[in-house]
Amino acid sequence: EIVMTQSPATLSVSPGERATLSCWASHNLNTKLAWYQQKPGQSPRLLIYDASTRATGIPGRFSGSGSGTEFTLTISGLQSEDFAVYYCQQYGEWPPETFGQGTKVEIK
Amino acid sequence: QVQLQESGPGLVKPSATLSLTCSVSGGSLRSIDTYYWSWIRQPPGRGLEWIAYIEYTGSTNYYPSLKSRVTLSADTSTNQFSLELRSVTAADTALYYCALSRDGYNHYWGQGTLVTVSS
Numbered sequence: 162e163i164v165m166t167q168s169p170a171t172l173s174v175s176p177g178e179r180a181t182l183s184c185w186a187s188h189n190l191n192t193k194l195a196w197y198q199q200k201p202g203q204s205p206r207l208l209i210y211d212a213s214t215r216a217t218g219i220p221g222r223f224s225g226s227g228s229g230t231e232f233t234l235t236i237s238g239l240q241s242e243d244f245a246v247y248y249c250q251q252y253g254e255w256p257p258e259t260f261g262q263g264t265k266v267e268i269k
Numbered sequence: 270q271v272q273l274q275e276s277g278p279g280l281v282k283p284s285a286t287l288s289l290t291c292s293v294s295g296g297s298l299r300s301i302d303t304y305y306w307s308w309i310r311q312p313p314g315r316g317l318e319w320i321a322y323i324e325y326t327g328s329t330n331y332y333p334s335l336k337s338r339v340t341l342s343a344d345t346s347t348n349q350f351s352l353e354l355r356s357v358t359a360a361d362t363a364l365y366y367c368a369l370s371r372d373g374y375n376h377y378w379g380q381g382t383l384v385t386v387s388s
Contacts, residue, residue, distance in 0.1 A: 162333075195374035197317075204366055204378040205317065216376070248317055252373025256330040260317040 163188050163251050167261035173269040180236040182247055182264045189229050190253030196225055196234045199263075200245045208247075209234065236266070244268055271295050273367050273379035281361075281386050287354040291367030291379060294348065301325070306343060306350045307370045310363040311381070318363075322370060323350055357386045 164187040174180045184194065192212035197205035207216040209225035212232055222237045236243055249261040277289035289308075293301065307322040321331040323341040331339050335354070343350040354361060362385050368375040 193373060197375075204381050205375070206378070207374065207376055210372075210374045250317070250374060255373055256319070256322070257332045258319045258373060260319070262316045 162257060163190070163254050163259050165249055165251055165259050165261035167247075167249055167264045169264060170262070171265045171267060173267050174239050175269045176239055176241060178239055178269075180239055180243075180266050182234040182236075182266070184227075184232040184234070184249035184261050186230045186232070186251050186253070188254060190232075190251050192228050193251060193253035194225075194227070194232050195250045195252065196223075197248045197250065198243075198245045199248065200242075205248065239266070241268075271369060271377045273369065273377055275365060275367050275379045275382040277365075277382060277384070279383055279385060281357055281384060282388050283358055283386055284356055287352070287357050287361065287384055287386075289352045289365055289367075289382060289384070290349055291351070292347075292349050293369065301348065301369070302345075304369040304371045304376070306341075307368040307375060308341070308352045309366045309368055309375065309378075310361075311366070312360075312363045320352070320354075320365075359386050362386045 166185045168183045194212045196209040199205045213225045224235045246263045246265045272295045281287045302325040305322045305324040308320040323329045338355045340353040364381040366381045367379045369377040
């Protein structure tokens with residue numbers, strides 16, 4: 162089973178600034194990585210798949226990069242609705258698909 | 270817009286069986302057979318854990334540590350799929366989500382249903 166590690170656990174960012182979230186995999190994923198956003202009381206929403214492809218309807222301020230074992234989600238110009246928990250999920254070797262423990266992006 | 274809705278009891282006694290159903294509606298249902306149907310859970314205040322999925326053909330895959338206790342089924346005529354988790358303990362208390370998945374990631378999610386295991 163591939164272990165996913167996210168850093169930091171909590172990221173404090175001011176509105177309008179950039180947030181950079183990291184995700185590491187214990188094995189090579191190539192680009193088989195997805196990112197999800199989860200707001201309080203809501204289900205996760207797919208943001209990014211294949212490491213860098215935005216899902217339908219996702220604003221351009223969300224971008225994903227990386228390959229192999231290191232991945233990054235960047236949110237440029239944070240807006241109030243972006244404060245949430247973000248999870249990475251690997252599907253390089255699945256099943257089982259596995260998730261990181263999440264990064265909470267909070268208002269600074 | 271595809272919508273998924275989980276249903277089932279919110280409280281289950283220890284050692285009993287947890288049964289949930291997910292109903293899929295809306296969107297382009299003609300393409301629904303290109304997806305597989307997943308269950309994912311989230312213990313209170315914690316992260317996400319994939320449980321299992323079932324393909325439109327009926328083929329299934331289960332998380333190894335849960336495989337002995339889980340059964341999935343699907344009724345493609347009604348676009349519903351179900352989860353059974355046997356011999357539950359307090360560790361199975363979680364928010365349970367159903368999802369439509371393809372290519373390894375989860376495109377659409379239900380709103381989730383909280384299941385508490387307690388006597």
